[in-house]
Amino acid sequence: xxxxxxxxxxxxxxxxxxxxxxxxxxxxxxxxxxxxxxxxxxxxxxxxxxxxxxxxxxxxxxxxxxxxxxxxxxxxxxxxxxxxxxxxxxxxxxxxxxxxxxxxxxxxxxxxxxxxxxxxxxxxxxxxxxxxxxxxxxxxxxxxxxxxxxxxxxxxxxxxxxxxxxxxxxxxxxxxxxxxxxxxxxxxxxxxxxxxxxxxxxxxxxxxxxxxxxxxxxxxxxxxxxxxxxxxxxxxxxxxxxxxxxxxxxxxxxxxxxxxxxxxxxxxxxxxxxxxxxxxxxxxxxxxxxxxxxxxxxxxxxxxxxxxxxxxxxxxxxxxxxxxxxxxxxxxxxxxxxxxxxxxxxxxxxxxxxxxxxxxxxxxxxxxxxxxxxxxxxxxxxxxxxxxxxxxxxxxxxxxxxxxxxxxxxxxxxxxxxx
Numbered sequence: 001x002x003x004x005x006x007x008x009x010x011x012x013x014x015x016x017x018x019x020x021x022x023x024x025x026x027x028x029x030x031x032x033x034x035x036x037x038x039x040x041x042x043x044x045x046x047x048x049x050x051x052x053x054x055x056x057x058x059x060x061x062x063x064x065x066x067x068x069x070x071x072x073x074x075x076x077x078x079x080x081x082x083x084x085x086x087x088x089x090x091x092x093x094x095x096x097x098x099x100x101x102x103x104x105x106x107x108x109x110x111x112x113x114x115x116x117x118x119x120x121x122x123x124x125x126x127x128x129x130x131x132x133x134x135x136x137x138x139x140x141x142x143x144x145x146x147x148x149x150x151x152x153x154x155x156x157x158x159x160x161x162x163x164x165x166x167x168x169x170x171x172x173x174x175x176x177x178x179x180x181x182x183x184x185x186x187x188x189x190x191x192x193x194x195x196x197x198x199x200x201x202x203x204x205x206x207x208x209x210x211x212x213x214x215x216x217x218x219x220x221x222x223x224x225x226x227x228x229x230x231x232x233x234x235x236x237x238x239x240x241x242x243x244x245x246x247x248x249x250x251x252x253x254x255x256x257x258x259x260x261x262x263x264x265x266x267x268x269x270x271x272x273x274x275x276x277x278x279x280x281x282x283x284x285x286x287x288x289x290x291x292x293x294x295x296x297x298x299x300x301x302x303x304x305x306x307x308x309x310x311x312x313x314x315x316x317x318x319x320x321x322x323x324x325x326x327x328x329x330x331x332x333x334x335x336x337x338x339x340x341x342x343x344x345x346x347x348x349x350x351x352x353x354x355x356x357x358x359x360x361x362x363x364x365x366x367x368x369x370x371x372x373x374x375x376x377x378x379x380x381x382x383x384x385x386x387x388x389x390x391x392x393x394x395x396x397x398x399x400x401x402x403x404x405x406x407x408x409x410x411x412x413x414x415x416x417x418x419x
Contacts, residue, residue: 070249402416
């Protein structure tokens with residue numbers, strides 16, 4: 001075991017001594033756990049001696065356990081959480097930088113030799129911070145701490161200045177029981193000296209184990225489904241299993257597919273689903289029933305950001321197919337296959353359309369714009385089996401259009417591109 005004292009020998013008439021602060025963290029730089037989690041191995045509570053013997057009431061320190069941005073008071077085994085350490089300067093002393101240590105141990109109180117609880121992420125840490133594993137003979141806890149003095153998060157050092165860092169932490173195995181986070185935050189005046197003008201304080205957060213069973217799991221009930229274009233408003237169910245006693249939630253986001261939001265269907269592209277019980281929740285969309293002849297189109301929804309201690313299940317992506325209902329069981333009236341085509345496509349100022357294989361008679365030609373609304377309608381007469389028609393497209397904006405030629409139960413269409 002290491003003896004924690006300093007022996008200084010004076011020789012000559014004068015001697016100059018500079019005490020270096022643990023700029024790189026009291027754990028890695030000095031071999032101390034100052035969080036208050038452990039009292040063994042001569043570890044102190046707080047930054048005593050170097051930065052003052054007592055905690056400063058002017059420095060407020062809090063610890064928060066977050067699940068997808070939502071504070072929680074209990075944990076589920078194996079679930080990843082964010083641990084947020086926050087400090088604020090409520091005094092008049094200018095303290096523009098800070099350092100800290102934070103650890104997690106079993107039990108509701110400190111101990112001479114505590115047991116670590118959970119696992120801190122060791123990669124992807126915030127700038128100027130480090131993970132410091134337990135050091136034999138010095139401290140038994142694993143911790144996160146600063147690797148150099150950190151600039152205040154907000155403010156310039158005076159009253160109201162804040163000091164905030166967040167870390168990824170994975171909850172321990174089921175049956176661990178109550179755990180505690182301990183932290184110390186030292187706000188410093190950045191003068192390069194260890195003096196009592198620096199201010200420190202500690203924080204302690206007790207977290208209970210939730211239930212003891214596995215974490216709630218949120219996922220789609222199925223990963224695919226098909227819907228007729230005239231189905232109207234449809235529901236996509238999302239289920240939760242292993243629901244406990246606390247509310248959980250998840251974010252659903254429309255992430256892609258050939259169907260376009262606002263044209264082929266309407267919905268909020270990002271939806272939050274909250275589960276206060278174990279009952280499934282639904283994502284709602286309304287399918288647009290247009291008159292366009294088009295291929296079947298797809299959309300994709302993805303689940304993310306589970307909250308309340310929940311985890312994502314296996315089915316996190318849903319793909320829906322919208323089945324076009326034009327020509328559904330309706331045969332064309334011409335003996336030969338009728339065709340409507342564009343003789344120039346993409347088009348510029350004029351659009352030349354050709355009709356072939358048509359029965360003689362009166363037809364209606366409708367052009368649908370980029371927003372799905374009809375921008376022009378004409379009645380045309382076809383005397384033979386072929387005809388041509390010129391449309392003035394000079395005022396059309398750039399985008400995708402659809403020309404539809406129809407009579408009674410017959411329709412044919414062509415996709416137009418305006419440059």
